[in-house]
Amino acid sequence: xxxxxxxxxxxxxxxxxxxxxxxxxxxxxxxxxxxxxxxxxxxxxxxxxxxxxxxxxxxxxxxxxxxxxxxxxxxxxxxxxxxxxxxxxxxxxxxxxxxxxxxxxxxxxxxxxxxxxxxxxxxxxxxxxxxxxxxxxxxxxxxxxxxxxxxxxxxxxxxxxxxxxxxxxxxxxxxxxxxxxxxxxxxxxxxxxxxxxxxxxxxxxxxxxxxxxxxxxxxxxxxxxxxxxxxxxxxxxxxxxxxxxxxxxxxxxxxxxxxxxxxxxxxxxxxxxxxxxxxxxxxxxxxxxxxxxxxxxxxxxxxxx
Amino acid sequence: xxxxxxxxxxxxxxxxxxxxxxxxxxxxxxxxxxxxxxxxxxxxxxxxxxxxxxxxxxxxxxxxxxxxxxxxxxxxxxxxxxxxxxxxxxxxxxxxxxxxxxxxxxxxxxxxxxxxxxxxxxxxxxxxxxxxxxxxxxxxxxxxxxxxxxxxxxxxxxxxxxxxxxxxxxxxxxxxxxxxxxxxxxxxxxxxxxxxxxxxxxxxxxxxxxxxxxxxxxxxxxxxxxxxxxxxxxxxxxxxx
Numbered sequence: 017x018x019x020x021x022x023x024x025x026x027x028x029x030x031x032x033x034x035x036x037x038x039x040x041x042x043x044x045x046x047x048x049x050x051x052x053x054x055x056x057x058x059x060x061x062x063x064x065x066x067x068x069x070x071x072x073x074x075x076x077x078x079x080x081x082x083x084x085x086x087x088x089x090x091x092x093x094x095x096x097x098x099x100x101x102x103x104x105x106x107x108x109x110x111x112x113x114x115x116x117x118x119x120x121x122x123x124x125x126x127x128x129x130x131x132x133x134x135x136x137x138x139x140x141x142x143x144x145x146x147x148x149x150x151x152x153x154x155x156x157x158x159x160x161x162x163x164x165x166x167x168x169x170x171x172x173x174x175x176x177x178x179x180x181x182x183x184x185x186x187x188x189x190x191x192x193x194x195x196x197x198x199x200x201x202x203x204x205x206x207x208x209x210x211x212x213x214x215x216x217x218x219x220x221x222x223x224x225x226x227x228x229x230x231x232x233x234x235x236x237x238x239x240x241x242x243x244x245x246x247x248x249x250x251x252x253x254x255x256x257x258x259x260x261x262x263x264x265x266x267x268x269x270x271x272x273x274x275x276x277x278x279x280x281x282x283x284x285x286x287x288x289x290x291x292x293x294x295x296x297x298x299x300x301x302x303x304x305x306x307x308x309x310x311x312x313x314x315x316x317x318x319x320x321x
Numbered sequence: 322x323x324x325x326x327x328x329x330x331x332x333x334x335x336x337x338x339x340x341x342x343x344x345x346x347x348x349x350x351x352x353x354x355x356x357x358x359x360x361x362x363x364x365x366x367x368x369x370x371x372x373x374x375x376x377x378x379x380x381x382x383x384x385x386x387x388x389x390x391x392x393x394x395x396x397x398x399x400x401x402x403x404x405x406x407x408x409x410x411x412x413x414x415x416x417x418x419x420x421x422x423x424x425x426x427x428x429x430x431x432x433x434x435x436x437x438x439x440x441x442x443x444x445x446x447x448x449x450x451x452x453x454x455x456x457x458x459x460x461x462x463x464x465x466x467x468x469x470x471x472x473x474x475x476x477x478x479x480x481x482x483x484x485x486x487x488x489x490x491x492x493x494x495x496x497x498x499x500x501x502x503x504x505x506x507x508x509x510x511x512x513x514x515x516x517x518x519x520x521x522x523x524x525x526x527x528x529x530x531x532x533x534x535x536x537x538x539x540x541x542x543x544x545x546x547x548x549x550x551x552x553x554x555x556x557x558x559x560x561x562x
Contacts, residue, residue, distance in 0.1 A: 020359045022526040023533060075544050082552030124392045124403045132400075243545045250541030254533055258544050259526075265548065269555040306400045314457040315403060318414075319388040 023257035041271020052209035070208030071249035088232030105194035109201020142296035346512030376506035384415025385496030
């Protein structure tokens, strides 16, 4: 059964989109990631214009991150002070990102930049995560492989605006979470991902936050950032497809419940290895698209009136 | 063409030919309005008329005009990148051309440029534009069936009565269209009639599209609130399960 997407201006199979939402929901429930990293590339694979895919999956992540955040808040796994600083940086970053997005859309390079960023980011994360899960499989005991950058690089602890973070048991410069938030904000608006992908490793490996509060704190920030991106995309590029987002949402809400149950039965190492595999596959598929000869040499766009 | 359309054609054509002896050319359409809903999969309109003078009939149906950007991908460091780009201004989004004679046998005049008769003339306003990029644009529009060039599709009943079926594919944009009928005699324009057609998207989808563009602030707020509601609802449901 097909449904017409009014903003993407094309028909899609309703069950295909629901299934995509379901799979991203299962993964986000299992692995604690937003799932946007999976939705955006897949929407692009089925022919939805990249700008619509990015903006609509940002809209979807508003919902998935809120329901995830509420679950973590009940368990007290949120560092609000850190979250607010990440949020401030993220608001600036995501607004700058939306501006950059419309600039790239006008110059015709947006699809290329999205693909390139995905290939670079996913290639890097996939390889690191894959190596780490291989190593921890051999060691049988999970040990932190990296030490946080703040303890390794002394200059990071000499920055101004030192702040206490009682929930994370840390004392570090407020500039660090602001900068991390800023970078994740740009990624959210350009890639349509929640930013957890970038932020969670950054919080663990740069700030040295305890793993237990990382996901909840990241989700707290992601709700506001994706809401900001959704709103800004809606008023500047008109690319938020509410029907598409609603379909994805319905699937992912159901999937998240299933995912949480599966996730609690599987060991974390296997989960991380699986995630690494998925991420690398997407990166390879997108990289192949960049290098292979396109079917159409010419692309035609209608200029905004 | 359906039976009703055909009867309409006969009756109107007879009526027109009796009434319009004074005018060199009269024409009309079976319908002035096309409504597009989510189940729309294209339609066809019947154009009919009468010429009361010798000459060749040329029909051009045009859709609303837009500015187009055509970009050409080139390999830069192994990666395909949009490289050169050309602007084409005031290009019809729909263009159907038909004539009573093979197009090449018509005597082409400057009038073809100013009236924008011909596919090249449609995309290159006053002949301005890169011909290579123009060709790419025309080919793409033809592939998506928005541009059609079917000479001799105009059929005659006797010497003066003519009819033409104009196809509209399912991807036509909404807006104001016009069906322009010309009578050419040896390069001279001896008669002309322009009939407006209104194409409108209707239904829920069209409403969403219009709302997203006309009230984007409200639309943005609504999109965020919808997601927050579903997210919160899902969370409180999960708590109970």
